[in-house]
Amino acid sequence: MREFEYQVPTSLESATMLLKKYGERAVLKAGGIDLVDLMKEGIAAPGYVIDLLALDGLDAITDDPNEGLTIGPLATLAAIAGSAKVLRRYPLLAAVAGEAATPQLRNVATLGGNLCQRPRCWYFRSADFACAKKGGDTCFAVAGDNRYHAIFGDGPCHIVSPSSTGLVLVALAGGIETASAEGGRVLAADQFFTLPETNVQRENALQPGEIISRVRVLPPAAGSCFGYVKIREKESFDWPIAEAAVALVKGPSGTVTAARIVLGAAAPVPWRAREAEAALIGKPLSERSIEAAARAAVHGATPMSGNAYKVELTREVVKRALLGAQPLRP
């Protein structure tokens, strides 16, 4: 780890000013779970670390009957998992926050950090490989060991998005608000995450100088059902090898009127399975429609040399998430 200057701003304004001042040489730190690992391996070597933990109120969780859920980026995963407000109307978010990593990490890791964490790809994570994401010209996964890599997306980098909270925010059509010295903006969750073809060295749309200031989710529509299933090799401290979050709206007759089906561990971003969504709209949820949607979810998958098994697993998690989709508890 190299020497760096450590700054602890006490307001969002001063944080954005510092970020503007130091530019590319600065990184933001919240829980520090991911950042410290990256710095130890030498993959992040910032000149300035701006620690956000002293910012007031950025860990708040509120739920307004009409405006919906607002979560500060510094809310910990443990706080989200244990929040009665989140549990009541946004159970998927509580579920993924409560299953990530380990209890110890969840007590420190933040929502903002979870959304912005870098991928777990072993070629990216090792200083031994000068991969495309680190500014090199090769994605080592193509000719290498890609058992945990993407089954969707055209490269030039084949990571999978590591953020389960991001997956759920896309499923819930959430929004991400940002602040910067130039002012803020609002991004839809599925615009927040970006593909390698946009910028191979980044995984999201945050611009230099921009900080996540709030995460928003609108209240669920009447008739909403939610489901989430993941498979991981280990139950303790492991990353999913297949993951699906589904948010459905059923009309009075039981037919699906709106659907979001989002795949995790499958692509460089939380991956909308739009064919699967389309396959369900206008149909009742039945074993037959679910089977068809699950097949559609992996239609067009482009597995690599060592990860075809993930196609089968992804189809299975979609099926199970749909079969298990539940309305909110009254």
Added chain:
Amino acid sequence: MTVGLPGATKQLEVAVADADPDPWGAQQTLSVVGTRQPRIDARPKVTGAAKYTADISLSGMLHGRILRCPHPAAKIVKVDASKVRAHPAVRAVLTFEGAIARYQGEEVAALAATTPEAADEALALFAVTYQPRPFVTDLEKARAPEAPPVYDDAKKPSPNVRQGNVRSRGDALKAFAGAELQAEGTFRTQVQTHCCLEPHGVVVQWEGEDLTIWASTQGTFAVRDGMAEGLEIPKSRVRVITDYMGGGFGSKYSAGPFALIAARLAKQAKAPVKMMLTRKDEHLVTGNRPDAVMSLKVGATRAGSLEAVALTSYGTPGVGSGAGVSGPMRATYRVRHLRTEESDILTNTGPAAPFRAPGHPQGSFAFEQAIDMIAEQAGSDPIAYRKLIDIHPIRLAQYDVGAKEIGWSRRAAMKAANAKGSIKRGLGMASALWYNSGGPGATVHVRVSKDGAVEVMNGAQDIGTGTRTAIGMVAAEELGLPLDQVTVRLGRTDWPEGPGSGGSTTVPTLMPAVRAAAFDARTKLAAIAAKVFGVEGSKISVKPPGLFYVTSDPSRTLTFKQVAARIPGELLTAQGSRAADYEGFDDRIAGVQFAEVTVDTGTGKIKVEKVVAVHDCGRVINPLTAESQIGGGVVQGLSYALFEDRLLDPVTGRMLNANLEQYKIAGPLDIPEIVAIAFSVPVGFNSIGALGLGEPPVIPTAAAIANAVHHATGVRMLQLPMTPSRVLAALRSGHA
């Protein structure tokens, strides 16, 4: 002496050496040994008061770092250390210019600096010119005649094949061909790295010509000897200290190159040096369990006879040796014709090291599945068939104990319950074999002060298994004292020689010496008491709590303190050494494990619901730590079965998961209920009647789980680890 278990005892007549106490036979009544005792060092361990090697901090201590080769094979052409030497915090530098690195992680250069951060920073300042060489890291490619040779003394016809260790009895292939029942398969196991919780490391300090080393080691005396030899100084100049140790599974027997480097840096800098390896180093350079490809044929009769066992296996010990796997095939059951042929395949990967029951978990995974295949063909229950081929009286008893505990009788009905749904439940089991490996090689001192304080001293280490507590228990037993009145001093080569903790030898080698030393102290104290009573020393007996009394008149007593107060001079010293083994019950250690699993056929995920592990280790000294030992073995075996795998990049040959995130190890949620049954059987061989338990519990877990998966799903898992992708593939094709 009577040894053995109820219903299967043996009467032995043994010659006891003069200085050795009479053996504890099966009828012996003991008051401390065999009771459940919390570790005497539990409190310092959980409060953090215990100082491990990494906790040692000396005045003026420097921090050592080693630059390691990033290539699987390269000549280290030039190491330019000028910028390193110019770094203000650097105090010593070593380079290994001109050497050939044969695996990723070999030492290229080293330095010592005043802070850990400065050491890391300076490490990046070495400018190294490597000349990469052709390499091979893939097991199959390494076997080919055209493979790049790992060593220059390439063999013919294939440069990296260290051909076949062949053992043969009878004509196994012919017997197999003619056998009524035939099971056959090619089983594959992976490379597993040791992953000791505490990394390898030392703190070294020179004081003139005297060297003190705090080491995380399984062998204090081996480190002393290795350092003395490597540095060409007398052993008397080297002290090794291992007060507390954070785990070792076979890779911490010797000083290791890093310790010698640390000593050289310390000498150069004229300051103490701490050198702890990184987690990446742990995976790359400190050792591993070799992988194995095992082609196994087992021929048998329906009536229950193993007619033939034929094994051809190969695996890679990297640049080292020792990929053999035939142990379980050779001695677990009665086999009429046996042929095993095992080869080492050299690759440009870190050297193998002994790893908890070397060869056995691999061999067991193949062999115990083949036995189940035979039993199935015979239309027999796996336990019932094993009882026909097993001749070990202890294991024959263990089968029933374990079967009852796991609920084996439910097994037959499971198939019907599995007909519906994607979750399939199964029960499986597998046997384990290990050896009595204790013997001479330990001396113990006991010191009794006039205030009655008792100290027991031996230089061997407690690697976390409870050796410290066991020493105290054996000494307390012999002296008739409660455990808390005995102070145990270990882990320092200042004290008498003790064994390295490997091969499950610590208890059977060390504890008889502890008992002999305590016996010597007791005899000397009895002589003092005898004088007071006016009788001969042989007329004195001892009973808890430390009462010396006249055997013929138990009303005449002296307390331990009263006797100690009469010690002439300042203190009483006593000594005992490990005598040679005498006869015993059976020198093969028996064990058997049972696993209950569920398999999700939609996802390929195996969930181990429960493991019952029944293990023999002779007389159990402390059931509490014995059960811990068994639990630890099961966890490591389960982790091997389902998760662990050293993965190398197929293109660059570099390790991909040299950390504890991507190198997957079972965590709390992956670990099932474990019922550990330490099956106490006084077996003779030594004055305690105890054998070792470190290794056996890791052996059969993977095989038991694989057999349970087969029972649940009908498919054979031929490859470890049994990941969801492999289980799915097996379910689709009918086999893995």
